[in-house]
Amino acid sequence: MRKTLVPPIRPLSAYRIGRHALRVLANSTRGQVAGVFKGGIYLDLDDNWCCITSRGASAGPANICTPFFGGMDILQGCKVTVSRNRNIIIGRYLRVETVTADLWLPPKIDWTPKTLNLGLNAVDKMCVDSIPECGLSGAVWPVHPRWRRLPAEYYAAMPVIRSLSAWLESSLMSSIVKPPPTNCGDLLGLGPGLTPSGDDFLIGMLIALATIGRLDISAILGDAIEPFLCSNTGPISCLYLKTALNGEANEQLHLMINFVLGGHLRQIRPQLGIISSIGHSSGWDSLAGAMIVLRALRPT
Template sequence: MLVGDRETDGRQAGRIGARDELCPGRAAAVCTGVEVGLLADRALRDRAAGQVVAVFERSFYAVIDGIWICVGRTGIGSGPLHVLGDFRWPRLVVGDPVRVADSMLWVAGTPLAELAGRSVWAPHAAPHWSTGSLRRGLDGVNAVWGGVLTSEGLAVAGSGRVPSDASPLVRAAMPGLAALAQVVAGSDGDADQSLSLGSLIGLGPGLTPSGDDLIGGALIALAALGRIERRDALWEQCRALLDGTNDISRIHLRAAALGYGAAALHAAIHATMSGEGAGFRRALTALSAIGHTSGLDAFAGSLIVLRHELRGR
């Protein structure tokens, strides 16, 4: 579940270093008014140190004392791993040093962000909801969840039924989708179920593949509904399969296993649960801007969970 930069080419962490792939060089300036995701905040302690591991147009990833963070410009949206601000950084390459000293974030020997006054982002608690509000919310989703919106990636899997003319990607995901539905329904895992779930991990193009995004969205929706036992059962099976995807996607899945993802995804889940149509429309616009299909793929995973919750009531 991408909460970093656009995933236009699927480059993975550790593979970016050529100067013509990096963001244009600009003079660095210290940024104040920084927002930090609750997981990224754990890394930003004085004397913490690490290095840049991937660089993109509007963001870069770094690992500091073993903790991954995504430093990006405000437009990429809030998330648990994010450090957001009106940043200007020098040209970076993988391996450039990152450190925190005297409440300042330094990158490649240049002071980038003042951290003393940072705000910490965390998702809002799940709203009060009922069977009626969830039904209204899903009715609102159904009114728009189709056509061009779900023509790419795995978004169509959130519609409740897969069309006969589904794309090759969706057809490849079918065994994994069936296994996911079984876990969400509370069935005990077995080797066949794990094997089928494994077909989703790393499935599809992009920095965070569609299958990973979908599983992440399901994990977050289960947490929002308070279905912690089922969330943990799903994660227990998926955790053993993470070698099938890339480093950046793995860290977003690990955040999802704790119940954390992009702010827009939380907003869409909460609006659907509470039947708030206006909130869902705002969230959908924001989801559509995350990656090429990542935001919509993640919400499709959430919808699988939310639809099952309604059927079970």
């Protein structure tokens, strides 16, 4: 008989929880660990997804923020149950208590056309020569001459991004919003990474539209892409697109957009550093999506 003790179930108190995650926990009883990453654990609970993030990761609508350091043997497929107090029990390793967690809401910002202009000028200067060689940021900022070749997703996305930019310019200037370009769904699931670049780009657009209060435009865009979410992209990307359709995304993207809108010049550079560290190019791709909205708002 083995005499070694297995580690006891480790209790963790979540300190912040997003609205989407809250809804998932309220409506779910069991599921499994769907993905394990350095920054967090994705849970598939009765076909609804949320994420337990580890120490240092950002808040967000689908995130349950904990001081978890990782290092335990939590594996994909591990069983998860949710108790009536919204305690999440993962296998026999971890219990995450969420009752005392604060509700996370996106940060707000005051802005004017003048502050926006300041922010856009600053971010454009900083992004030149900084953008990654993959993803879609090359569609928004000039690509560096040393690049050997543009990524395949760039060529696939460019016609869509051009038509989306034109649609945004006309929609933002008008009280009547026309339907988005029919090819906007082509961005779904496009490009490398866990969350494909095209999805991140759309998320950036949706969050920028929500931040400036143009929920009418984001709703029309949502109507165009929502029917294809499940079939045209993966479940993690689908999760983030759904929360973006409700105007919420990773806190760092909200802050970046807010700093640009509010012309907070001192904060833009460090925030750009944080954005560039999200995924392989996810942060850049979502910022690029936000930029085509903010540029369409730029005073002429």
